Amino acid sequence: MVERDSSGLVELRRGVLVLAVLSRLQVPQYGYSLKQALAEGGMPVEEGTLYPLLRRLEAQGLLASEWDEDYAPPRRYYRLSREGKRAFAALSAAWRDQVRVMDGFLREETK
Template identity: 45%
Template sequence: MNTEEQQRLLKRTVQEMRRGSLVLAVLSMLPEKKYGYELLKKMNELEFNLSQDTLYPLLRRLDEQNLIDSEWIVDTTRPRKYYIINENGRSLLIDLTKEWKSQNTRLMEVMNGD
């Protein structure tokens, strides 16, 4: 496999890993109300490298699944849709966090040859 093929494979694999952790990350970042762009900016500061085309459909899906609540708030500039984790989301977040830690432990054991 040449270097270019390796880079493409790495990029795809990293995207798959990131995609699998986005729900956990988004739910973790919503203990307080945040509007979409604010959340996008914060996640990209943390190097998630998300686009609006990824985040907003995820927020809609989490809202439809009743894991977050949303509301439109009109402030001094323009209406913004704010999101916050709800009780269902907190319960799922606890379970996802446990599962993430468990998988990470098993993966580290495999990588360390245990």
């Protein structure tokens, strides 16, 4: 039996986190609202994982951000850039292809 915290599950989760984040940023969100949206969707993520990922995605040009000073403390809102929208579409298609492949493998295993 595989433990929930085995390295294989950690690696699988790490691999899909970028796609999950991009999917939730179809509408602009600040960090905490994004963290909540991911958790509500079944993918809780620690702040120590999420915020460095957001900075990395922004550095790669996939996200844009802006500060909203109307809140105390101010909130940094993230949104997909044009390149981020293209990356999301490409990753979504690749994900669906991989799901089809893996479904085939897993069906073979149950025979």
